[in-house]
Amino acid sequence: MRYYDIDIFKLNNGTHSFQFDLNDQFFEKYNLGLFEKGAGKVDVILEKSETMINATFKLNGSVELICDRSLEPFDHTFSVENKMVYKFGDEEQELDDDITIITHTTQSINVAQPVYDFIGLTIPIKKVHPDLRTAEDDQEDEEAGTMVYTSSANTQQADSDTTEQDEEEAIDPRWQALKNLKR
Known part of the structure; x- marks a missing residue:
């Protein structure tokens, strides 16, 4: 996973861009059962300052999912943009899902885990092959975002x-x- 390391120690303050390829080997390394095959590209734009690094991740590609109805594989495409903040501090720790504290002596950051997590967030709860989707499924997906819990x-x-x-x-x-x- 060293391929996904970004050497930040040598970077000057300012904007820097990096590009990574995603392939089956990347997804097989995690072996968490969400997906094992896929392909895509990741563009990472770092804005480094004295106190922090703002990272913007732009991911495009597809992963192979198994349909919940037919158990047949199908490709799920994704195109997402997420942000992460790396703040400089005294000791390394993860404050939040998108804020991480790193030390001033940190040589590099590895973006593999955040990339995997961002792709995982695009996976629908109900995985239905596009050929088997009905208008009822689409309506359920739309209504899922409007449900409000009251007590x-x-x-x-x-x-x-x-x-x-x-x-x-x-x-x-x-x-x-x-x-x-x-x-």
Whole structure:
């Protein structure tokens, strides 16, 4: 996986671009069961400054998935753009999914894991071969993004917010006269 290392120690401050190829060997290295075959390209644009490195990943390609209905393989294409931030600090640690602290003496960063993760995020929950997709499947996919969860706790919170707004609107007239002096 050294192919996916970017030597950052030698880079000057400014913008730098790198390009990597994805192939079956890349996907086989992880062997997590999401996908094992695929091909594509990754463009990484680094903006290095004194305190951090902003990395923009542009991924294009396809991976082979197994259909949940027919168990036949099919190609799932992806085209995504994600960002990551590498901040310089005293010790290396991962703060968030997209923020990592690295030391000032870090020689290189390996982008293989973030690339694999970004591709994994494009995989649909319901993997259906394009030949077997129906209008009903497409409608379910559209509705999946609009579903909202509500509970009695959320309703109570909304009711208390409304009550607070009503109390704020019922301001003592003396305070209202003071507010008019500000204007």
